[in-house]
Amino acid sequence: MADDLDPDDGDRYRHAAAEPDEGREELSQDTIWAWATPPGRSALAVLRISGPAVGNVLHALGVRVLPAPRRASLARLVDPADGQPIDQAIVLRFPAPASFTGEDLVEIQHHGGLGVRxxxxxxxxxxxxxxxxxxxxxxxxxxxxxxxxxxxxxxxGDLVDATTARAARHALLRLEGEVSRQVEAWSDQLLGLRAEIEADLDFAADQADVTAGALGRAGPRLELLRDQLRKAVQSAGAATRLREGFVVAVTGRPNVGKSSLVNLLAGREVAIVTERPGTTRDPIEVELDLNGLPVTLIDTAGLRETDDPIEQEGIRRAREKAAGADLVIELVDARDMPPAVVDCPNHLIVVNKADLVPDRWAMLAISCRTGTGIDELLAAIAARLDKDLPAELGAVPADARGQAAVSQALEAVEQALAALPLAEPVLVAEELRAAALALARLTGLGGDPEDVLSAIFARFCIGK
Incomplete structure (x- = not known):
């Protein structure tokens, strides 16, 4: 982790909890090692070792004096079997509990040749x-x-997998605790409500007016919490798209320039371009970075009537891709009559081959041959995709598991609101407890089973 390399950042780890929280499994006593850099030839490789035996490992490698915590030290690594040299390396030591893993941790930065590895x-x-x-x-x-x-x-995990700047920045906010801080704020609201309502449950039956007062005071606060959770749920789709990428399908009749446009935007020949109609059969996908937005651009088969069963299947797949796309670019030939269909939020009509027709088009016109209008097209695509991205996406879970937890909390809060007119504090308290439990599962303190944890961590590389 980059944080480990900052000698002034020790307090972040030093003051963190050294003991596992309730609901977490016990820490392993094994010492583990792995490369944090991918295998193969490289100028630099980083070997990470974590656990109680890191000091013994360094001594065995010839590092007789342990480096000062968080200070880079040059060391000559040797084979303990025969004393033969292995490499000159930079060694960094992070004593427990002020480390990424909370254990004694060592990073060895060595030359990345295969022989050294x-x-x-x-x-x-x-x-x-x-x-x-x-x-x-x-x-x-x-x-x-x-x-x-x-x-x-x-x-x-999202930061490691991010392919664009926007996706990386929002993932970094989640890594830095934006989601946890938001969940903590929601949990505090639930805790206050539960404390008041559950305390009133201890009153005798002749104190029912006190209970009714507590339920009445809970109404506006529950509505505020419901609105906050609802906003997060509504933003979940945008967070997922920024994490997984937007899908943009290029459609149109044969030979309008769909493949030429895809090749131009991709910056390389990813689709075959010929004068023969029906060249593209299977949808061709290419990943792009458009103004920081991850986009999967799909070149589809030309839409026309045909007796060719293979081309018919390609057209069927093209329509299927267009139906599931976040944005459909319908490409038309400038020499044809303009389409009667107008643009809609997820449908953008683009006129290609504008260099062949002198007329000025009211709609967006481009030329794949000359490059005219391409910058305007890219801006239009980015604007269509960007309009639904809230600024606070860093506080919204982008994974399906986290989004499900927020949805469950919202459902419980709505049920609590529905129970308020019944004047039954037990029902309201139970729904608030369910909402709190759902939010606790989001942060990992809600008693999740082992298979959930295994599924989460399995997506990481060995060195993470």
């Missing part, structure tokens, strides 16, 4: 009390040590 892997494989890390085990240990909540874990 193989020598180190051979040495580590023969050390006692040491084993290779499983996928996501470093991050899992950080979670178990209370360093990260599940919402931060999800943000870390």
């Amino acid at each position: 193989r020598m180190l892997a051979n040495v580590l494989a023969h050390m006692p009390s040491l084993r290779p890390a499983e996928a996501g085990e470093f991050t899992r240990r950080a979670f178990l040590a209370g360093k990260l909540g599940l919402s931060e874990v999800a943000g870390l």
Whole structure:
């Protein structure tokens, strides 16, 4: 983690909880190792080791004096079997609990050649009390040590997978705790409401007027909480799209320039371009970065009447892709009559081959041959996709599990509001408890089963 490399950032980890929270499994006592950089040739590789035996590992590699915490130290690594040199490396040490995993942690930055990697892997494989890390085990240990909540874990995974600047920035906000802070605010509201209503349950029957007063005061606060949760649920689709990417389908009749446009936007030849109609059969997908937005652009088969069964299947798939796309670009030939259909929020009509017709078009016109209008087209696409992205997406869970937890909390709060006119504090208190439990599951403190945790951490690479 980049945070580990900052010598002034120790307090962030030093003051974090050293003991696992209730509902989390016990920390493993194994010492684990893995490369945090992908395999293969590279100028630099980072080897991470976490657990109680990191000091013994450094000594075995020839580092006789442990480096000062959070200070880079140059070390000559040797093979403990014969004393032969392995590499010169930079060693950083992060003592527990002020580390990413909450354990003693070491990062060894060495030259990334395959020979060095193989020598180190051979040495580590023969050390006692040491084993290779499983996928996501470093991050899992950080979670178990209370360093990260599940919402931060999800943000870390999104940050690793992010392909554009916008997606990375929102993932970083989730990693830095925006979702957790929002959930904490909701939980505090629920806690206050539950405290008042459940306290009134202790009053005798002749104190019913006091209970009715507590329920009456809860109404406006529950409505405010409902509106906040509802807004988060409504933003979930946009958060998912920014995480997984928007889908833009290019449709139109044969030979209007769909494949040429896709090739132009992709910056390379991804689709075959010929004068023969029906060249494109299967949808061709290419990933793009449009103004920081992750976009999957799909080149589809030309829409026309045909007796060719293969082309018919391509047209069927084209219509299917267009139906599920966030935005459909309908490309028309400038030499044809303009379409009668007007633009709608998820449908953009674009005139191609504008260089062949001198007339000025009222709608967006481009030329794939000359590049005219392409910048305007890109701006129009980005504007259509960007309009539904709220500014506060960093506080909205982008994963399906987190979004389901918020939806469950919203449903429980709505049920509590519906129970208020019944003047039954027990029903209201039970719904508030269900809402609090749903939010606790979002942060990882709600008693989630082991298979949920395994599914979450399995998406990480070994070095995370």
